[in-house]
Amino acid sequence: MKLQNILTASATVFSVLIGGLFAPAHAFNPADLERVLNGNNCVGCNLAGANFAGLNLGGANFQGVNLSDTNFSGVNLGGANFAGVDLIGANFQGVNLNDTNFVGVNLSNTNFAGVDLIGANFFGVNLTDTNFVGVNLTNTNFAGVDLIDANFFGANLTETNFVGVNLSNTNFAGVDLIRANFLGGNLTESNFVGVNLSEANLTGVNLTDSNFIGVNLSKASLTGVDLAGINLIGVNLTDTLLNGEKITDKMASVPEPSFLVSLSILAIAAAGSRLKKKLDYLQQK
Numbered sequence: 001m002k003l004q005n006i007l008t009a010s011a012t013v014f015s016v017l018i019g020g021l022f023a024p025a026h027a028f029n030p031a032d033l034e035r036v037l038n039g040n041n042c043v044g045c046n047l048a049g050a051n052f053a054g055l056n057l058g059g060a061n062f063q064g065v066n067l068s069d070t071n072f073s074g075v076n077l078g079g080a081n082f083a084g085v086d087l088i089g090a091n092f093q094g095v096n097l098n099d100t101n102f103v104g105v106n107l108s109n110t111n112f113a114g115v116d117l118i119g120a121n122f123f124g125v126n127l128t129d130t131n132f133v134g135v136n137l138t139n140t141n142f143a144g145v146d147l148i149d150a151n152f153f154g155a156n157l158t159e160t161n162f163v164g165v166n167l168s169n170t171n172f173a174g175v176d177l178i179r180a181n182f183l184g185g186n187l188t189e190s191n192f193v194g195v196n197l198s199e200a201n202l203t204g205v206n207l208t209d210s211n212f213i214g215v216n217l218s219k220a221s222l223t224g225v226d227l228a229g230i231n232l233i234g235v236n237l238t239d240t241l242l243n244g245e246k247i248t249d250k251m252a253s254v255p256e257p258s259f260l261v262s263l264s265i266l267a268i269a270a271a272g273s274r275l276k277k278k279l280d281y282l283q284q285k
Helices: 002-019 028-038 258-270 273-284
Strands: none
Touching: none
């Protein structure tokens, strides 16, 4: 181990211990902390309640460590590994978490407000009731994640992966979802008011009781989606795909109330190709 690494880790341990003098006592082992800071394996270590505020922990290996109720406020955690970690109630406000690995982590009720999470991996994570207000989540992986009641207000979700995700009752108001992938996801009762979903993949998505007022769906794919009962007032449907067929510019810009009639026609089309063939057959008779 290089002398510089030893000195850096020792100084960090000292800072955490000094910070602990002004916080509730926690029985974590300083030697465990030093192993983590040096990138070494510390499976089973207990750092619950530790105060890391303002430290540089980029690339740290927290795999298998207990970090519940830990304070990471203002910390640099870029490239850190949290695989399999308990982070319930952790505070990440103002933290750099670019390219961080959260696979298999319990993050329920966690605060990520104002955090940078570009390229983070949340595969298989529990994110119920999580706060992502104003967060940059560009190119983030949420595949297989539970995001019920999550709040993404004002977040950047460009090119984010939501394949097969449960997003029921989620707030996406004011969010940028350009080219986001929702393939097969559950979006029931979710709020998409004013959202940019251009070029997004919504194939096979459940949109029951969702609100799409003023949404930009240009060039998005809605193949296999049932639009019956969905509020699409003021929606941009230019070049949007329904069962592989583009909506014409004329249909996408029809004013109300004709606009609502057009949407009813689209909902029928989205029911499936067999229904379309049957209607064509009846029209020929």
